[in-house]
Amino acid sequence: xxxxxxxxxxxxxxxxxxxxxxxxxxxxxxxxxxxxxxxxxxxxxxxxxxxxxxxxxxxxxxxxxxxxxxxxxxxxxxxxxxxxxxxxxxxxxxxxxxxxxxxxxxxxxxxxxxxxxxxxxxxxxxxxxxxxxxxxxxxxxxxxxxxxxxxxxxxxxxxxxxxxxxxxxxxxxxxxxxxxxxxxxxxxxxxxxxxxxxxxxxxxxxxxxxxxxxxxxxxxxx
Amino acid sequence: xxxxxxxxxxxxxxxxxxxxxxxxxxxxxxxxxxxxxxxxxxxxxxxxxxxxxxxxxxxxxxxxxxxxxxxxxxxxxxxxxxxxxxxxxxxxxxxxxxxx
Amino acid sequence: xxxxxxxxxxxxxxxxxxxxxxxxxxxxxxxxxxxxxxxxxxxxxxxxxxxxxxxxxxxxxxxxxxxxxxxxxxxxxxxxxxxxxxxxxxxxxxxxxxxxxxxxxxxxxxxxxxxxxxxxxxxxxxxxxxxxxxxxxxxxxxxxxxxxxxxxxxxxxxxxxxxxxxxxxxxxxxxxxxxxxxxxxxxxxxxxxxxxxxxxxxxxxxxxxxxxxxxxxxxxxxxxxxxxxxxxxxxxxxxxxxxxxxxxxxxxxxxxxxxxxxxxxxxxxxxxxxxxxxxxxxxxxxxxxxxxxxxxxxxxxxxxxxxxxxxxxxxxxxxxxxxxxxxxxxxxxxxxxxx
Numbered sequence: 001x002x003x004x005x006x007x008x009x010x011x012x013x014x015x016x017x018x019x020x021x022x023x024x025x026x027x028x029x030x031x032x033x034x035x036x037x038x039x040x041x042x043x044x045x046x047x048x049x050x051x052x053x054x055x056x057x058x059x060x061x062x063x064x065x066x067x068x069x070x071x072x073x074x075x076x077x078x079x080x081x082x083x084x085x086x087x088x089x090x091x092x093x094x095x096x097x098x099x100x101x102x103x104x105x106x107x108x109x110x111x112x113x114x115x116x117x118x119x120x121x122x123x124x125x126x127x128x129x130x131x132x133x134x135x136x137x138x139x140x141x142x143x144x145x146x147x148x149x150x151x152x153x154x155x156x157x158x159x160x161x162x163x164x165x166x167x168x169x170x171x172x173x174x175x176x177x178x179x180x181x182x183x184x185x186x187x188x189x190x191x192x193x194x195x196x197x198x199x200x201x202x203x204x205x206x207x208x209x210x211x212x213x214x215x216x217x218x219x220x221x222x
Numbered sequence: 223x224x225x226x227x228x229x230x231x232x233x234x235x236x237x238x239x240x241x242x243x244x245x246x247x248x249x250x251x252x253x254x255x256x257x258x259x260x261x262x263x264x265x266x267x268x269x270x271x272x273x274x275x276x277x278x279x280x281x282x283x284x285x286x287x288x289x290x291x292x293x294x295x296x297x298x299x300x301x302x303x304x305x306x307x308x309x310x311x312x313x314x315x316x317x318x319x320x321x322x
Numbered sequence: 323x324x325x326x327x328x329x330x331x332x333x334x335x336x337x338x339x340x341x342x343x344x345x346x347x348x349x350x351x352x353x354x355x356x357x358x359x360x361x362x363x364x365x366x367x368x369x370x371x372x373x374x375x376x377x378x379x380x381x382x383x384x385x386x387x388x389x390x391x392x393x394x395x396x397x398x399x400x401x402x403x404x405x406x407x408x409x410x411x412x413x414x415x416x417x418x419x420x421x422x423x424x425x426x427x428x429x430x431x432x433x434x435x436x437x438x439x440x441x442x443x444x445x446x447x448x449x450x451x452x453x454x455x456x457x458x459x460x461x462x463x464x465x466x467x468x469x470x471x472x473x474x475x476x477x478x479x480x481x482x483x484x485x486x487x488x489x490x491x492x493x494x495x496x497x498x499x500x501x502x503x504x505x506x507x508x509x510x511x512x513x514x515x516x517x518x519x520x521x522x523x524x525x526x527x528x529x530x531x532x533x534x535x536x537x538x539x540x541x542x543x544x545x546x547x548x549x550x551x552x553x554x555x556x557x558x559x560x561x562x563x564x565x566x567x568x569x570x571x572x573x574x575x576x577x578x579x580x581x582x583x584x585x586x587x588x589x590x591x592x593x594x595x596x597x598x599x600x601x602x603x604x605x606x607x608x609x610x611x612x613x614x615x616x617x618x619x620x621x622x623x624x625x626x627x628x629x630x631x632x633x634x635x636x637x638x639x640x641x642x643x644x645x646x647x648x649x650x651x652x653x654x655x656x657x658x659x660x661x
Contacts, residue, residue, distance in 0.1 A: 002225070009396075010232045013232060014232065014236065014239070017235075017240065017259050019253050020241060020259060021239050021246065021252075021255075021256055021259070022243070022245070022246070026251065027392055027458070027459070028423075028648075030251075033258070033259075036236075036259065036262070040262050040266060043232065043266060044266075044269055044392055047225075047272075047273040048273055049272070049281055051440070052269065052281055052284055054437050054440040054441055054444045055288065057444035057445075057448065058443060058447055059288045059291070059448070060262070060288070061448055062447025062448065062450070062480070063295070063446060063447070064291060064292055068295065069454060070253060070470075070473065070475070071251045071254075071299045071302055073466070073469075073470060074303060074306070075251065077311045093242060093245035094242065096245065097239075097242035097248070098275075100237070101237075101238040102235060103234070104238070105234055107229040108227070109227065123320050131239055145319055152275075171236065171281060172436065172497060174278045175281055175282065175285075178282050179285075182279070183282050186286060188286040189285055190289045192291070197297050200297050201297050201299070201300035202300070203300075204301055204304050205299075205303045205304055206301035
């Protein structure tokens with residue numbers, strides 16, 4: 001069940017991304033990005049990151065994509081045909097993209113992942129595992145959770161630890177606590193960044209009004 | 223296969239599509255979209271690892287990436303709009319004024 | 323579990339769809355009453371069959387596809403609108419949990435969504451797409467202008483909506499709608515605890531549902547019909563449906579967030595049967611929703627439309643600063659008054 005839903009969301013994400021990157025019609029490119037963002041939000045939910053999934057919808061779908069669509073509306077006409085670059089660089093680009101994919105896969109599956117966990121006697125220990133053969137319970141798989149926890153109980157000997165990750169409390173409390181403790185400075189810095197970019201964007205996109213326009217604006221405004 | 227590797231594969235594919243889109247396309251706004259795709263691929267990796275490690279700090283990082291992406295989209299689109307106002311085009315190979 | 327959810331979905335959908343069709347009739351009656359006319363009274367007794375006649379007419383009309391339109395998106399836009407309008411209903415608690423033969427049934431389709439408030443904001447932001455894409459895909463300048471206006475308007479007022487919500491979240495300390503109601507039962511309704519937040523939320527709800535005085539996306543005198551100029555037949559009906567469904571969801575959300583949802587003050591002191599209390603709670607919730615809807619309609623037929631720059635000024639220069647001030651006020655209130 002978990003697998004099927006994962007594949008559905010994965011297919012939506014990848015399919016949307018393909019259309020976004022390669023559709024000739026910019027309208028469809030923007031629109032299919034919506035599906036990609038939705039698919040990714042779904043994948044987040046399956047990884048137990050419910051708070052982030054909603055934030056993903058809020059920020060990407062409600063903010064960034066609307067901005068992009070605004071950009072499309074203001075800079076192109078409907079049905080604009082977007083012709084790709086010449087064949088020479090197309091081949092190079094394709095090969096580079098595939099090479100990137102290969103490097104990423106090699107990095108992902110050639111690197112051991114370590115994580116700390118408590119063993120039965122309460123001591124923390126560092127466990128190394130390979131991403132391909134991860135034995136840690138994937139608590140995102142709500143559907144076969146019981147099966148996983150059952151299967152892994154003997155190995156961990158600390159079922160409480162596993163269970164703490166899967167309750168319905170969600171991640172919002174933990175994230176909020178982290179923001180106001182360990183990550184307080186980055187949090188403040190990033191809010192300043194937002195403010196600066198807001199001002200910058202307004203300054204750049206603003207059209208300098210001519211004298212006549214200013215006069216008209218003054219006479220119109222009540 | 224574990225769920226982690228599933229997530230990593232989806233993320234790698236997404237990153238590849240985004241990167242090739244940046245290289246293939248000429249329209250600045252489409253390139254923007256493809257950059258967003260790549261950022262999303264990275265976020266997906268972070269979330270998958272955060273879940274795998276049982277550590278919420280990865281999710282915090284995703285927050286920061288999202289914030290920077292939002293700021294980038296706002297400033298970037300402002301630039302695109304002002305470029306369009308001057309040049310009446312958003313095709314990157316026509317914006318070659320510095321080439322002389 | 324799944325069956326329970328499905329039954330709830332069917333009940334909610336049927337109720338809301340019926341309510342929507344009769345809200346259209348109600349709106350016409352109210353407008354007639356406010357303008358000293360008689361209103362629809364020909365179809366059936368008191369004109370009660372008017373909604374049926376309307377639906378039949380819309381179904382039988384020709385579905386016109388403009389030649390310059392983007393077919394797929396043109397078709398999908400009303401679907402997005404209606405989906406978003408109904409999705410919010412999934413987390414609304416329509417009453418306190420009912421206990422039937424020893425088993426407790428919660429009256430929300432998805433109860434205990436611990437990010438309920440965020441879910442509402444996220445869906446509101448998705449709602450922009452229905453109208454924006456409709457305006458864009460129609461290939462008509464009136465539609466495009468309507469779509470552009472709607473996206474600017476809805477994004478601007480989403481901020482105020484969110485800031486109004488923040489005060490509720492601060493007071494209640496939870497993002498779960500059920501928890502928000504419980505907190506209001508314990509500490510008084512939020513309309514008393516955060517009146518400014520309520521005002522902000524109410525005003526931006528008008529903008530988010532594109533109702534008068536903020537119905538600029540469809541402003542008939544300027545834009546013919548705005549984003550749905552090029553729509554006809556069932557696709558137009560879907561937009562119509564979405565507008566009224568949005569009104570219901572906005573009213574329901576406001577009732578939950580500020581008027582205590584299904585809570586009736588002092589009722590539990592009378593020592594009534596719990597199941598009777600639950601039924602009364604549902605009725606009270608319905609009444610609160612109805613009051614809000616009546617208010618929506620009353621305003622629509624009383625107040626003229628805003629001009630576009632006035633709308634933007636109000637949103638950015640008045641409501642947004644007020645929203646930020648409101649957060650400070652709420653924080654002070656929470657620190658000094660409520661302890």
